[in-house]
Amino acid sequence: MDDETTPSRRAALEAQRVHLREEIVAQGADPDSDEVTFVDDRGFADRSHSTEERSRLISVSRALRSNLRDVERALAKMDAGTYGRCERCGGPVGEERLDALPWAMLCIDCKNEGVDA
Numbered sequence: 001m002d003d004e005t006t007p008s009r010r011a012a013l014e015a016q017r018v019h020l021r022e023e024i025v026a027q028g029a030d031p032d033s034d035e036v037t038f039v040d041d042r043g044f045a046d047r048s049h050s051t052e053e054r055s056r057l058i059s060v061s062r063a064l065r066s067n068l069r070d071v072e073r074a075l076a077k078m079d080a081g082t083y084g085r086c087e088r089c090g091g092p093v094g095e096e097r098l099d100a101l102p103w104a105m106l107c108i109d110c111k112n113e114g115v116d117a
Protein backbone atom coordinates (compact mmCIF):
# COMPACT_ATOMS: atom_id res chain seq x y z
CA MET A 1 0.00 0.00 0.00
CA ASP A 2 1.74 3.18 -1.03
CA ASP A 3 1.34 6.37 0.91
CA GLU A 4 -0.27 8.29 -1.90
CA THR A 5 -3.04 5.80 -2.62
CA THR A 6 -4.28 5.42 0.93
CA PRO A 7 -5.50 9.02 1.46
CA SER A 8 -7.51 8.94 -1.77
CA ARG A 9 -9.02 5.57 -0.83
CA ARG A 10 -9.87 6.94 2.58
CA ALA A 11 -11.55 9.94 0.97
CA ALA A 12 -13.50 7.60 -1.32
CA LEU A 13 -14.58 5.48 1.64
CA GLU A 14 -15.60 8.49 3.68
CA ALA A 15 -17.60 9.89 0.76
CA GLN A 16 -19.28 6.51 0.35
CA ARG A 17 -20.07 6.39 4.05
CA VAL A 18 -21.77 9.81 3.90
CA HIS A 19 -23.64 8.78 0.77
CA LEU A 20 -24.86 5.49 2.27
CA ARG A 21 -26.00 7.13 5.49
CA GLU A 22 -28.01 9.65 3.48
CA GLU A 23 -29.54 6.88 1.40
CA ILE A 24 -30.49 4.89 4.48
CA VAL A 25 -32.08 7.93 6.10
CA ALA A 26 -33.88 8.64 2.82
CA GLN A 27 -35.38 5.14 3.07
CA GLY A 28 -36.73 6.09 6.49
CA ALA A 29 -34.34 3.74 8.29
CA ASP A 30 -31.75 4.30 11.00
CA PRO A 31 -28.15 3.94 9.75
CA ASP A 32 -26.86 3.31 13.27
CA SER A 33 -29.13 0.39 13.99
CA ASP A 34 -28.75 -3.17 12.78
CA GLU A 35 -32.45 -3.70 13.17
CA VAL A 36 -34.38 -3.53 9.96
CA THR A 37 -37.07 -1.41 11.46
CA PHE A 38 -38.04 2.06 10.52
CA VAL A 39 -37.37 5.08 12.61
CA ASP A 40 -40.93 6.21 13.05
CA ASP A 41 -42.86 4.39 10.37
CA ARG A 42 -43.31 7.63 8.56
CA GLY A 43 -44.56 7.02 5.09
CA PHE A 44 -46.23 3.83 6.19
CA ALA A 45 -48.75 5.30 8.56
CA ASP A 46 -50.94 6.50 5.75
CA ARG A 47 -51.00 3.01 4.21
CA SER A 48 -49.88 4.41 0.89
CA HIS A 49 -47.15 1.78 0.79
CA SER A 50 -48.15 -1.71 -0.13
CA THR A 51 -46.65 -4.73 1.57
CA GLU A 52 -44.43 -5.27 -1.46
CA GLU A 53 -43.25 -1.69 -1.35
CA ARG A 54 -42.44 -2.04 2.30
CA SER A 55 -40.49 -5.25 1.84
CA ARG A 56 -38.65 -3.66 -1.07
CA LEU A 57 -37.65 -0.74 1.16
CA ILE A 58 -36.52 -3.15 3.84
CA SER A 59 -34.32 -5.09 1.45
CA VAL A 60 -32.87 -1.88 0.00
CA SER A 61 -32.15 -0.59 3.50
CA ARG A 62 -30.58 -3.88 4.46
CA ALA A 63 -28.27 -3.84 1.43
CA LEU A 64 -27.31 -0.22 2.02
CA ARG A 65 -26.58 -0.92 5.68
CA SER A 66 -24.55 -3.98 4.83
CA ASN A 67 -22.45 -1.85 2.47
CA LEU A 68 -22.15 0.82 5.17
CA ARG A 69 -20.80 -1.80 7.60
CA ASP A 70 -18.18 -2.84 5.04
CA VAL A 71 -17.17 0.77 4.48
CA GLU A 72 -16.87 1.40 8.21
CA ARG A 73 -14.89 -1.80 8.62
CA ALA A 74 -12.52 -0.78 5.82
CA LEU A 75 -11.97 2.59 7.51
CA ALA A 76 -11.27 0.83 10.81
CA LYS A 77 -8.78 -1.41 9.03
CA MET A 78 -7.04 1.65 7.64
CA ASP A 79 -6.68 2.96 11.17
CA ALA A 80 -5.37 -0.42 12.29
CA GLY A 81 -2.95 -0.62 9.38
CA THR A 82 -4.47 -3.81 8.00
CA TYR A 83 -6.32 -2.25 5.09
CA GLY A 84 -5.89 -4.04 1.76
CA ARG A 85 -5.23 -7.41 3.33
CA CYS A 86 -7.61 -10.26 2.60
CA GLU A 87 -9.56 -11.24 5.71
CA ARG A 88 -9.52 -14.88 4.75
CA CYS A 89 -6.06 -15.74 3.40
CA GLY A 90 -4.14 -12.69 4.64
CA GLY A 91 -2.80 -11.93 1.17
CA PRO A 92 -3.21 -8.65 -0.69
CA VAL A 93 -6.73 -7.85 -1.85
CA GLY A 94 -5.18 -6.27 -4.95
CA GLU A 95 -4.89 -2.70 -6.09
CA GLU A 96 -7.24 -3.05 -9.05
CA ARG A 97 -9.89 -4.63 -6.90
CA LEU A 98 -9.56 -1.89 -4.29
CA ASP A 99 -9.80 0.73 -7.01
CA ALA A 100 -13.13 -0.73 -8.07
CA LEU A 101 -14.31 -1.65 -4.59
CA PRO A 102 -12.42 0.27 -1.87
CA TRP A 103 -14.33 -1.60 0.87
CA ALA A 104 -13.46 -5.08 -0.46
CA MET A 105 -12.56 -7.39 2.43
CA LEU A 106 -11.45 -10.42 0.43
CA CYS A 107 -9.09 -10.99 -2.46
CA ILE A 108 -10.74 -12.10 -5.67
CA ASP A 109 -9.71 -15.74 -5.17
CA CYS A 110 -11.34 -15.97 -1.75
CA LYS A 111 -14.36 -14.05 -2.98
CA ASN A 112 -14.75 -16.51 -5.84
CA GLU A 113 -14.77 -19.36 -3.39
CA GLY A 114 -18.15 -18.09 -2.37
CA VAL A 115 -17.41 -16.69 1.06
CA ASP A 116 -20.11 -14.23 1.88
CA ALA A 117 -18.23 -11.12 2.88
Ligand SMILES: [Zn+2]
Nearest residue numbers: 086089107110
Ligand atom coordinates in the same frame (compact mmCIF):
# COMPACT_ATOMS: atom_id res chain seq x y z
ZN1 LIG B 1 -7.82 -14.19 0.08
